[in-house]
Amino acid sequence: MNQKLSDLDPGDKPTDVSDERRRRHDALLALREAIETEERVEREAAAVTADAASTALWLGASLADLAVVTGKTRQAARKRWPTLGAIHRRRTWLGNHVDDIRWAVRVVAENAPEIDVPDRAVFDELAAVDASVGREFEPSAEYDGSDPARRWHDLDRLVDVLLRGICDNGRARGGQADFALHGACGVVGYYDHAAGRSDE
Structure with a gap:
């Protein structure tokens, strides 16, 4: 052969x-x-x-x-x-700014009619994720067997995806909407600084 x-x-x-x-x-x-x-x-x-x-x-x-x-x-x-260093920095910052993040979400939601974005569905998602965060951060919240860190992933999504998207693409028509957008963008900027992204 x-x-x-x-x-x-x-x-x-x-x-x-x-x-x-x-x-x-x-x-x-x-x-x-x-x-x-x-x-x-x-x-x-x-x-x-x-x-x-x-x-x-x-x-x-x-x-x-x-x-x-x-x-x-x-x-x-x-x-x-x-990637663990970045996760640790983000998690530490998020843990110390839950109220700040939810405040930014609230003022953006309250002024959503005066903020122009390419896709208004982002405000529905913002409300849904924020509602989930509200439930997950209740002292009585219990683990449902899915993602054990879901509350933190959802909180991170509020800042890093949803508020960021609104800041990058949104245009306020003035008044309180300007204040809301400015506040949200400030939170995103603070997040980036803490996560070491400010120079990216």
Whole structure:
């Protein structure tokens, strides 16, 4: 048998018996498939681990807390999960400015008729997410089994997506609407500064 079976077929070996060349080739194919499976599983496991680390930070854990779990230094955690520093800064800022964010949302909603935006559905989404935040930040709020950090993701969305979108695309017609838009943009700017985005 001189024709190569695939790129993994090294050809005949002096000690081959019977169909050993084909068996060897099948074993090499199986090895390659096993390596690819191993790599995929490792990537998937790493993604799950990174998500768990991210969730822990959104729930108020520090890099030092992660170090206790991993048995490694905070610097090692930063190196392994480079986005954690930004998450920690955002979460810390959000935790200290819940009332400021909801105030900005409220004044924007109250003056929405005087703020022109490309798609007015943004105000409906703003109201819906803010209502969810209101429920989630009640002292009696209980975990429903879905996203454990949902309240923080929703609060972050209020600032980083919805208020930001209104600030970037909205035009106030004057009066209180100007004040509302200016206040909302101030909150977004403060968020960016705290998150280290002010130079981006």
